[in-house]
Structure formats: structure tokens, C-alpha cells
Amino acid sequence: MFHKEGHKIILVSFVMVLAGFLLADKFINIQWLQVLVMTILLVFLILILQFFRNPKRHTSFNENHVVSPVDGKVVVIEEVFEKEYFKDKRLQVSVFMSPLNVHVTRYPIGGNVIFSKYHPGKYLVAWHPKASEENERTTVVVENKSYGKVLYRQIAGALAKRIVNYAKQNDQATQGDDSGFIKFGSRVDLFLPLDTKIKVQLNQKVKGGESVIAETNG
Template sequence: MFHKEGHKIIIITFIIVIAGFILADNFINISWLKILIMIALGVFLLLILQFFRNPKRLSSLNDRQVLSPVDGKVVVIEEVYEKEYFKEKRLQISVFMSPINVHVTRYPVGGNVIFSKYHPGKYLVAWHPKASEENERTTVVVENEIYGKVLHRQIAGALAKRIVNYAKLNDKVVQGGESGFIKFGSRVDLFLPLDTQVKVKLNQKVIGGVSIIAEMNEG
């Protein structure tokens, strides 16, 4: 199953690959070069298909937990001052996505969308310290009656040239449901209450809509 954001690119890629096969077969007489070109075209097609794949995820809905918004690797767990919405200290947990990860963004919690804003910006590498403030990005805040307010921020990387955000103000959203899509490598930041129980470690691989990032403090 492929994501709707990739349908146009996939069709164009199929046309390019088929045309490349035909041209290589008819105009290149060197056998090894012809085979090499066909293999390269095949690999290119496979890369595009795997990038836009959209596997079904069964999220275990739990208002006391925060799920990972994306597939990738945890690269930041630290206390920071969140400037845009909370304007106070929060726990930041960031997940970096490579081009081979599934790039669907999912709601880490269910509830009401109370903030959704797009920011144009630069395309610094996603792990750059200033990427969360200077790169193209979208910020979404979902208010959950039990957990509270959770902010997730899609951040474009050096290769990601388009962020798609489905979250609209006053939407009622389901935990694990699709919040958006980022094309070609990037990262997503989560901003959580300081007393959150973190359930992941640095460099841990996580699965969007499945892996538990954090849990409410029982106290």
C-alpha cells in the first residue's frame, strides 16, 4: 500500500523507468552497459516505492501514553525552553528519519487540535541544532483531556523539500491517525511535560503509531 502523497511521483517514475528500458533496449548495443542501466532504473523505482509505502499500523489507544509520531531513531532527549507555543520548559524528544524510513507522521496522542501552524524556512540537515527553529516546519498541538497538551513539530531536512500537514484547528483526532507526511528525510520533535516518564533511550529505533515514547507520571 502506497501513501497518497506519492501517487503522482510513483506514476511519473514508472513512465521514466519504462521509457528508459525502451531506449536502452533499442539504442544501446553494449550488453553490459544496457544491463547496468536497466538495473539502475529498477533500483531507482524500488527506492521510490519503498519511500512512499504506507503500512497499516494498529495503535493501542491509551490516553496516558504518547506514541512515536514517526518511524526512525531517537536522537534527542533533553529539557529545553519551547519558544513557539508553551513558552516554558518542556521535555523534548526527537526522532530522526532517514530516506529509507516510512515518512507518514502520526498523532502521538488523541484529542483536539488547538494549534496548527506552518513556517517556511531553510533546509539545514535535520540533526543541526538550529533546524527546529530555522528549517521549514509545522507545529501542531493536540490537547488530550487526560495527558494534557502535546506538541509535535515536523521539520524538513536537507533533502525534504515538502512538508504536508493535515492537522486543522479544532479537528478531533485519533491517536496513531495520520497527521501528515514529510518527503525525503527529516525529523519530528515532541514537547512533553517535564514530569513525563520517558520510555525510550537515545539511538533507539521506534515505529510510528506503535512505539511508546512516554507515559504519564503516576504520581
């Protein structure tokens, strides 16, 4: 199953690879070179298909849990001052996505979308300390009665040139459902209440919509 954001790119890539195969078969007479070109084209197509895959995830709905919004590796767990929305101290948990990870963004909690904003910006590498404030990004805040407010931020990386955000203010979010897509790499930051109980560790691999990042102490 492939994400809808990749349908056009997959179709174009398939046509290009097919054309490349036909041209290589017709104009390249050296067998090893012909095989090499076809192999490169096939690997390219496989990478495109892998990048836009959208596997089904089985979210265990729980209003007291925050699930990971994306696949990847936990690279930041720290107390920070969140400047854009809360304007106070929060626990930040960041998940970095390599180009090989699934790049679907999912709602970390269910509830009401109370804030959604797109910011144009730079394309610093995703792990750069200033990427969260200076890169192209979207900020979304979801609120429910059990957990309160959770902010998640999609951040473009050096390769990402487009962030897709489906969350609109006053939408009803379902935990684990698609909320966006980051094309060609990056990271997502979560900003949680200070009394949150973090359930992951640095460098831990997580799955979007399934891995529990945190739970409320309430």
C-alpha cells in the first residue's frame, strides 16, 4: 500500500524506468553495461516505492498515551522552552527519520485540533539544533480531556522540499490516523507537559501510530 502523496511520483518513476529499460536494450550493446544501467534503474524504482509505502498500523487507542507520530529513532529527550504556542517549559521528544523510514505522520493523540500553522524556512540538516525553529515546518496542537495539549512539529530536512499537513483547526483527530507526510526525510518534535512520564529512551527505534512515547501521570 502506497501513500497518496506518492502516486504521481511513483507513476512518473515507473514510466521513466520502463523507458530507460527499452533504451538500454536498444542502444547499449555491451552486456555488462546494459545490466548495470538496468540495475541502477530498478534500484531507483525500489527506493521510490519504499519511501512512499504506507503500511497499516494497529493503534491501541488510549487517551492517556502519546504514540509516536512517525517511524524513526528517538534523538532528543530534554526539557526546553517552547516559544511558538505554549511559551513555557515543555518536555521535547524528537524522532529522526532516515530516507528509508516510512514518512507518514500520524496523530499522536486523539482529540480536537486547536492550532495548525505552516512556516516556510530553511533546509538545514534535520539534526541541526536550529532546525526546529528555522527550517520549513508545521506546528499542530491537539487537545483531549485526559492528556491535555500535545504539540507536534513536522520539520523538513536537507532533502525535504515539501511538508504536507492535513490537520486543520477544529478538526477531530483520531489517534494513529494520517495527519500528514514529509517528502524525503526529516524529523518530528513532540512537546509534552513537564509531568509526563516518558516511555522511550535515546536512540530507541519507534513505529508511528504504535510505539508509546509517553503517558500522563494523572
